[in-house]
Amino acid sequence: MQESRNWAEATVSLIQSESDQFDFPGFPDVESALVYLTHPLAGFYYRRDGKLGTYRVWHKELAVKPAQLGSANFKLLSTLGIVMESEQSSPYSVLIEPINEFTIYLPPTVIE
Numbered sequence: 778m779q780e781s782r783n784w785a786e787a788t789v790s791l792i793q794s795e796s797d798q799f800d801f802p803g804f805p806d807v808e809s810a811l812v813y814l815t816h817p818l819a820g821f822y823y824r825r826d827g828k829l830g831t832y833r834v835w836h837k838e839l840a841v842k843p844a845q846l847g848s849a850n851f852k853l854l855s856t857l858g859i860v861m862e863s864e865q866s867s868p869y870s871v872l873i874e875p876i877n878e879f880t881i882y883l884p885p886t887v888i889e
Contacts (some may be wrong), residue, residue, distance in 0.1 A: 791871060819832070823883075824887070834882070
């Protein structure tokens with residue numbers, strides 16, 4: 778996949794095989810990892826004005842399959858200093874979902 782917007786160029790190459798196995802270091806088992814990594818959530822973040830914000834995402838249960846990263850480069854992440862280009866080649870995991878509908882509740886809200 779390649780996306781070439783001036784502000785957020787991105788390229789990703791994934792490799793998937795029937796023999797790929799889930800691998801989640803730090804979790805006691807695959808089920809626990811999938812609950813934490815793939816279930817709908819309420820998230821928190823610091824806004825640009827320094828206030829704490831929250832957002833919510835909902836979706837049906839995901840039927841993810843493991844894969845391997847061939848290569849990745851997300852220019853926006855490295856430009857903002859969030860994830861350096863050298864770090865983008867070694868993600869914690871690669872999970873592929875055939876198709877699912879996500880509901881993102883907007884706008885994010887400020888926590889007073």
